[in-house]
Amino acid sequence: MSDQAMRALVNDVAVPEFDTTPFTLPPPLREATVAIVTTAALRQPEDPPWARGDESFRVLPASARNLTVGHASPNWDRSGIAADLNVAYPVDRLRELAADGVIGAVAPNHISFHGVIEGTLSTIRLDSGPAAARRLRADGVDIVLLTPV
């Protein structure tokens, strides 16, 4: 099966439903502090491992590169992120964009959740998601880039 067929297979899986979409106007990009929130289930070696159905998050210092990938699904290409973390967690690209003045600054910390969790994601919606947002805002983050795997 090709990856395209694999994506078609998951195209219609159940996802949480939302009646409306919130919308926050950001400051100009060249003045904004940008963080990554990924669902690749990254963590530092000393962080707690990911459990099945884990809706918590891990804080990733922007300087950390010795990250492990805890995502439990076998159904995505792993060679890409093995070769280059940036293909799913573009932390070096953000640093370059900041150096070039395209973005204001890179956040001191990024965040990872574990993707492909079935159900209503009520913990992420009501607890860990807002907690992650508060953590990012405490670091002065304006804009979040969300990356899946």
Add this chain to the structure above:
Amino acid sequence: MGTLGHVLEAEGLATVALSLVRGQIERTHPPRALHCEFPLGRPLGRPADAAFQRRVLLAAFRLLERRSGPVLEDFGEVIADEADQPLTCPLPPRLDPSVPETVDEVLGLRPAYDRAKAASGRTMVGRVVDADGVAAAVSCFARIAAGEAWESVGLPGSPPEVVLDIRAYYEEAALALADYVPAARAAESWLYRTTATGRVLREAQAKMREAGAPFPVWFYVVPVSQQPSG
């Protein structure tokens, strides 16, 4: 992605999501999303291609200029996988005929794995077993393939989780052997279609299924993209 977009935006952050599965992002309609028709696992498109990754990021960030949402746009370039073209890289020659072929293969790949780990400074092996434990883990699957019950062969974790370590070991070794970053799923196909361990994993999966193992135990031993029905 869509859910986190809603949650973080509602808390006062401006979000832009990269999307790999368009139907899911359409139905969750987060504030801003750039759909990238790229292989799963590669939302920035091309590993080790900083210029391409930068183009993806700039396209995503341009969505932040919109004054209302939700916004969903498509990145203008498509990247296909190469699951049907297994990576061509040399397998080590048989070193020790006194040990099973899989063990010989795992040990023969160790220098390549170590080079890959040294080059990247990290590894995805270690979820359940480390590199030293890969040969023993593969041997457990060889026993399952030979007919033993999966519960009694001494696997150190659930079969799908142990396989993720075996797979990482092989795919990271393949990166060093090939000396370039293969197209998506080419290394995966190399493992499952051309190596002794890949053959064992497929046979073990079939045996577990025949024996009535729970679905999650046998199904995820082999990625859907490598299964006969796939």
